[in-house]
Amino acid sequence: MRTPTVLETNLEGLNPPKRGKVRxxxxxxxxxxxxxxxxxxxxxxxxxxxxxxxxxxxxKISAFWFGQTEGIIRNHLISTEVKDYPSSCRPHAExxxxxxxxxxxxxxxxxxxxxxxxxxxxxLKEYRSTGAVSGIKLPPGLTEASRLPEPLxxxxxxxxxxxxxxxxxxxxVVKLVGKDVAEKIRSSTLAVYEKACRIAETKGIIIAxxxxxxxxxxxxxxxxxEVLTPDSSRFWPKSDYRAGVPQKSFDKQFVRDYLLSLKWxxxxxxxxxxxxxxxxxxxxxxxxxxxxxx
Numbered sequence: 001m002r003t004p005t006v007l008e009t010n011l012e013g014l015n016p017p018k019r020g021k022v023r024x025x026x027x028x029x030x031x032x033x034x035x036x037x038x039x040x041x042x043x044x045x046x047x048x049x050x051x052x053x054x055x056x057x058x059x060k061i062s063a064f065w066f067g068q069t070e071g072i073i074r075n076h077l078i079s080t081e082v083k084d085y086p087s088s089c090r091p092h093a094e095x096x097x098x099x100x101x102x103x104x105x106x107x108x109x110x111x112x113x114x115x116x117x118x119x120x121x122x123x124l125k126e127y128r129s130t131g132a133v134s135g136i137k138l139p140p141g142l143t144e145a146s147r148l149p150e151p152l153x154x155x156x157x158x159x160x161x162x163x164x165x166x167x168x169x170x171x172x173v174v175k176l177v178g179k180d181v182a183e184k185i186r187s188s189t190l191a192v193y194e195k196a197c198r199i200a201e202t203k204g205i206i207i208a209x210x211x212x213x214x215x216x217x218x219x220x221x222x223x224x225x226e227v228l229t230p231d232s233s234r235f236w237p238k239s240d241y242r243a244g245v246p247q248k249s250f251d252k253q254f255v256r257d258y259l260l261s262l263k264w265x266x267x268x269x270x271x272x273x274x275x276x277x278x279x280x281x282x283x284x285x286x287x288x289x290x291x292x293x294x
Contacts (some may be wrong), residue, residue: 005038006035006095009035011035015027028102028105031078033100033103034100034101035095036054036226037050040252043259045270049273051278051281054281054285057286058226061288061293064292069192069227072191072192073188073191074222074223076104077101078103084102106224109214111168111213112165112213114210115151115154117152117197118146118148118234119142119146119147120145121209121234123154123209144246145208153189155169155172156168170182184221185221192212193212196228204238204239205235205237207234208247210233212227213225213226231251234251235288250285254280254281
């Protein structure tokens with residue numbers, strides 16, 4: 001029997017949360033409590049449906065990758081076990097179990113660190129128009145799902161909920177965070193992605209692209225938020241990969257494809273997803289969790 005879905009939380013005894021597209025974030029003073037709900041967003045708009053098990057999947061996959069990549073860069077994770085949380089959190093153990101993380105309170109950097117290993121989505125659209133992605137010139141003749149000669153760091157701004165991120169070049173990143181920090185987050189993004197790709201391919205998954213976030217904690221750049229989840233990455237089954245055509249996916253591309261079939265302007269309010277789309281999305285998230293982390 002599956003646990004009830006959670007669209008939002010309001011935990012008595014804690015300060016009101018800051019709500020992101022998926023996560024409710026509670027300020028505990030010297031740490032943060034991050035609760036992954038079952039909300040889902042597409043095109044930077046939160047959809048009205050809850051996707052069963054989604055928050056638990058995101059938490060477990062992020063915890064897996066934090067463990068796999070801590071040799072590259074430190075991260076903000078303290079614990080995913082409610083017994084380790086402050087006493088004010090423990091009355092809410094039932095809702096927090098499996099879908100929450102106690103983390104270090106870092107200062108978030110205003111950059112979305114995107115890395116692309118394959119040509120698809122907005123990158124493919126830009127390439128077809130300009131021959132480049134985020135100003136980086138690419139060889140001619142690439143097509144849908146082509147593997148890139150090397151992974152590309154293609155950062156963007158970090159928009160508020162309901163707004164769209166804007167692609168920026170590395171010079172703009174330097175202006176936002178300084179040269180040393182910019183070089184650190186670029187090199188860390190590429191190193192995390194390359195290690196994750198090696199691990200995922202042994203488990204039958206291609207990571208086409210992903211998005212990472214970083215923060216400053218005690219004057220050190222650390223990895224924060226979520227890591228290499230179906231919300232922040234494109235996961236393709238390796239066994240079905242074939243360049244030149246759209247790929248099957250384990251991520252929320254299934255939801256995007258459904259929404260693109262509608263006459264929707266990609267602005268709130270978002271349409272309600274059919275139950276079949278919700279069910280299959282939940283199944284895809286659970287499948288990739290089982291393949292990656294058991």
